[in-house]
């Protein structure tokens with residue numbers, strides 16, 4: 458039996474647990490600072506057992522995955538440094554930045570414990586275990602940054618364990634990871650939010666609020682990631698400061714260049730600017746289909762009354778709204794539970810929300 462501890466059972470910890478369960482003979486213990494998250498994870502079948510005692514969660518573990526927010530990883534690593542662990546245990550993390558994690562990864566090898574940084578390069582703007590998915594990492598890159606004293610054979614062992622994620626596991630240096638991922642993932646979040654904030658300030662000053670009404674495809678496409686979790690992105694930026702600072706300075710120069718081209722009405726220069734971008738963008742490798750399609754889930758509080766589930770499904774059926782999946786999450790004391798209903802499209806979610814709210818149900822999309 459392979460014992461796995463997942464520290465931080467949210468979107469990524471939950472999705473990793475669901476993938477790793479596909480290995481033969483694994484037992485997964487979840488640790489989280491929020492007990493409710495562990496209850497939810499158990500009710501969704503994500504973990505086998507859950508505890509809010511960290512030392513207990515890791516004592517027997519062969520693999521320990523740190524899946525907490527980036528800002529909490531150093532604290533967790535420090536705790537593990539002085540906690541009894543199984544000899545031969547492998548510690549890995551899923552944080553979006555790697556240099557600051559690897560700076561704290563020393564001091565394990567002398568105890569026969571190995572540290573390998575990790576970053577599965579797939580996610581969602583949603584968070585929490587409810588949004589976790591066993592195929593989240595399919596076809597995505599999964600970067601490993603082994604500590605200097607971690608033998609290759611141990612990295613290979615972790616690679617094997619990760620096989621059911623169907624991710625493309627690659628080994629990289631932490632500094633290189635932060636530079637590249639800073640450019641293609643972290644900095645774009647700054648750009649998206651900066652643009653939204655700029656438009657929001659124009660919109661506030663506009664009585665008719667045409668900005669909101671006319672917000673079309675282009676604005677929506679480039680700003681999708683501005684809906685991500687602000688706390689998570691704060692942590693990521695704080696842990697990749699040199700790269701973010703350099704990119705912000707470099708972008709200032711690009712903006713200067715564009716501003717000058719526009720001021721001079723330099724048509725060929727402007728066209729060249731767009732053409733250069735198009736050439737690079739069009740040559741990006743095709744994104745392979747994984748499980749990254751958006752989730753169309755709706756949560757409905759269901760009161761403790763007989764026949765309530767049938768009433769909900771009948772209401773939706775009468776409106777010809779198709780359901781692709783339905784499950785009951787029993788998590789709260791004051792109600793029988795929460796119904797999670799999956800649909801094919803966001804349009805169906807909107808229709809269903811309307812119908813169910815009209816009938817007095819408490820309905821929400823968990824962001």
Ligand SMILES: NC(=O)C1=CN([C@@H]2O[C@H](COP(=O)(O)OP(=O)(O)OC[C@H]3O[C@@H](n4cnc5c(N)ncnc54)[C@H](O)[C@@H]3O)[C@@H](O)[C@H]2O)C=CC1
Pocket residue numbers: 464465466467468469470488489490491494524525526527529533551552553554576577578579580581582583584585586689693
């Ligand atoms: N969301 C995404 O798209 C991706 C996130 N990541 C990284 O994975 C990590 C987890 O992110 P998500 O799962 O999205 O976040 P999440 O918010 O869905 O889950 C984080 C979980 O960690 C728990 N937690 C908070 N403090 C903790 C602590 N001190 N010890 C143990 N658990 C603690 C929270 O209660 C929560 O259940 C982060 O480091 C993030 O940078 C990596 C790839 C993609």
Ligand SMILES: O=C(O)C(=O)Cc1ccc(O)cc1
Pocket residue numbers: 552553577578579580581582642682
């Ligand atoms: O939705 C998106 O495009 C993302 O940005 C997902 C994501 C978020 C954080 C990561 O560390 C890796 C991937």
